[in-house]
Amino acid sequence: MDPTVKLKGSDVDVLSDPSPYQRLIRRLLYLTISRPDLVFAVNKLSQFVSRSCKSHLVVAHYLLCYLKYSSDQGVMISPTNSFQxxxxxxxxxxxxxxxxxxxxxxxxxxxxxxxxxxxxxxxxxxxxxxxxxxxxxxxxxxxxxxxxxxxxxxxxxxxx
Structure with a gap:
């Protein structure tokens, strides 16, 4: 997530139907199980589920673009003999x-x-x-x- 983007609640560009944004955030939350690099961004986006704006949706779409180009990353469980x-x-x-x-x-x-x-x-x-x-x-x-x-x-x- 771009650190210069400051997400805020706004009354100006509120989504008329927030359900697509809410479904997207639910799916992204599930994806954080295997992608800890998404946790911060999804946590920030999920704070605006009840009152989402167009700017939040733009950031969520930016996150989807990141996912598209980093699909080979994630948590990998490697076989090991060390149980430490x-x-x-x-x-x-x-x-x-x-x-x-x-x-x-x-x-x-x-x-x-x-x-x-x-x-x-x-x-x-x-x-x-x-x-x-x-x-x-x-x-x-x-x-x-x-x-x-x-x-x-x-x-x-x-x-x-």
């Missing part, structure tokens, strides 16, 4: 200046394969950067515990 879980965590403080929200991300790999990821605005206001980092760490640990117990139920020995 790796987790990467990030909290974005740049959005504090723009949106007053903190964005937390995590990515979890099993061997070389990405198996879980999340990008979410924190809904709790912290009084310090340490609190934000602890919340991001806690949500990642919850996911790691759940993945470990799932793999244990599947009789897979996991190394953390």
């Amino acid at each position: 879980l790796y987790a990467f965590i990030d909290s974005d403080w740049l959005l504090v200046l723009i949106q007053q929200n903190r964005l937390q991300d995590f990515f979890i790999f099993l061997g070389d394969s990405l198996v879980s990821w999340k990008s979410k605005k924190q809904n709790v206001v912290s009084h310090s950067s340490v609190g934000v980092e602890y919340r991001a760490l806690a949500s990642t640990v919850y996911e790691l515990v759940w993945l470990t117990s799932l793999l244990h139920d599947l009789c897979v020995l996991v190394i953390l």
Whole structure:
């Protein structure tokens, strides 16, 4: 998604029939399961599902063009003998200046394969950067515990 595009709700160019836009966003949300590169753009577009404008539809069509020319990308699960879980965590403080929200991300790999990821605005206001980092760490640990117990139920020995 073009970072210079600022999507806003508008009363000027509201779509008379928002159902095609809503169907497109639903399909794009499903596609984010295997295409984490779309998560940010689809998340932004989905914020305007209830009151969509022509400018939102233009950005969604631009995203479809991107999909057409990048169809060979996506999450690939490669065979590996390594059952080691790796987790990467990030909290974005740049959005504090723009949106007053903190964005937390995590990515979890099993061997070389990405198996879980999340990008979410924190809904709790912290009084310090340490609190934000602890919340991001806690949500990642919850996911790691759940993945470990799932793999244990599947009789897979996991190394953390």
